[in-house]
Amino acid sequence: MGLFGGKPDNSPSAPPAPARERRETSASPSTSEAPTVIGKDAFIKGELRSSTDMLIEGRVEGEIHGTRVIVGESGDVQARIEAQVLTVRGTVRGDCEGSKKVEITSTGKVFGNIASRAIVVAEGATFRGASKMAQAEPSKPPLGEERLESTRDTGSTSAGAANSSVSSTSSLVTKTTAN
Numbered sequence: 001m002g003l004f005g006g007k008p009d010n011s012p013s014a015p016p017a018p019a020r021e022r023r024e025t026s027a028s029p030s031t032s033e034a035p036t037v038i039g040k041d042a043f044i045k046g047e048l049r050s051s052t053d054m055l056i057e058g059r060v061e062g063e064i065h066g067t068r069v070i071v072g073e074s075g076d077v078q079a080r081i082e083a084q085v086l087t088v089r090g091t092v093r094g095d096c097e098g099s100k101k102v103e104i105t106s107t108g109k110v111f112g113n114i115a116s117r118a119i120v121v122a123e124g125a126t127f128r129g130a131s132k133m134a135q136a137e138p139s140k141p142p143l144g145e146e147r148l149e150s151t152r153d154t155g156s157t158s159a160g161a162a163n164s165s166v167s168s169t170s171s172l173v174t175k176t177t178a179n
Helices: none
Strands: 036-038 043-050 054-056 059-071 076-088 091-093 096-104 109-111 114-121 126-128 131-133 145-156 164-175
Touching (some): 036 043, 096 109
Parallel strands (some): 059 076, 076 091, 091 109, 096 114, 114 131, 131 164
16 A cells, blocks of 8 residues: 555655765875964964964964964964964064065064065064075185175164164175286
């Protein structure tokens, strides 16, 4: 007998609907890996290392080593930072080293020394410390050349950072010839 008193249904039953496929995604060791994120409510004390991009929105004390490190607007870092590229949108208290570039955005604050090939300080940013423009230099000047070092200090002022000083070191290569 069928449902609700109708004729019995002798037809083959339809196959059950396929279960929804569960797609497993595995992280591949490519550059498309998800970034390491330290959330606003997180506090980490110690050494932090990551080979993927790192976004810090919380609080970190200690040392940070990464490829590309971004200190977000709510990020509060009291650490030495080493990265290829460092972008500061929040606050950093500690020395920063970028093998390629260190950038302080208009909302960023750095209280410490910076060493990098390229340093970008946006209008409105706060930077209190010394900067060193590091470039790949030959270990020894070629024969007949001598290297002279020159240091220049300039004063800069930004909102909330009066009397901040920036110093940069540059080198000059001169050729000497015997008469």
